[in-house]
Amino acid sequence: MSLFLAAALLVDQTTPIPKLPPANPIPLADADTGAVMAPVTAFLAGVAASDPKAILAVVRADGGATYAAENPDGTRTITRRSWAEVAARFAPGADRFEERISDPAIESDGDIAMVWAPYTFRINGTLHHCGVDHFDLVREGGTWKIANASWSSRTTGCDAQ
Structure with a gap:
């Protein structure tokens, strides 16, 4: 079989790539993990x-x-905001906001870390x-800061945490 024919046959074949397993929550027991969670908290x-x-x-x-955001009508939108815009959303007013996360998965390597959690x-x-x-x-100068945040948002399938 020619190399060209073999390559053409491979193009039509796809090997499914398995999803990564879900991240496992890490207990907040060690100092590094607690330090990573401090700015999130x-x-x-x-x-x-x-x-x-x-x-x-x-x-x-x-x-x-x-x-x-996954909207109730099935449409989806992606929105980017500066930290100033995010903070302004939570300025004092008539509404009271509360976000609860559960079972955070925390990974770190040197001066980078990530926290992934349902909310x-x-x-x-x-x-x-x-x-x-x-x-x-x-982590800069020994202090952890949130560089970026991203989240999914939906109004269906929400557990009452």
């Missing part, structure tokens, strides 16, 4: 406190957030949406 506390300054204190100014988001105590958070962190 502070970020979520800033959201709950409607405190934009607290949010901005734990992020790198040059980063931002991207979220992928639910409530407004004024009512479940509004859910998804998965992904925080991308860097």
Whole structure:
């Protein structure tokens, strides 16, 4: 069989690539893991406190957030916001926000880390949406900061955490 014919036959064949197994939650027992989680916890506390300054204190100014929304009508949108825009969303006002993450999976290597966790988001105590958070962190001068965050967002299939 010629090399050309063999290559043509391979083009029509695909080998399914198995998905990676889900990340396993890591207990927050060691100092490094706790240090990685500290800015994430502070970020979520800033959201709950409607405190934009607290949010901005734990992020790198040059980063931002991207979220992928699955709308009730089936359409999908991707939105990118600067940290200033994200923080402004949680300025003091009439609404009370609460985001709860569960079973965070934490990975780190040197001065980079990531936190991946399912979440639910409530407004004024009512479940509004859910998804998965992904925080991308860097350590500078011994301090972990959130460089970027991305999350999925949907209104169906949400557990009442």
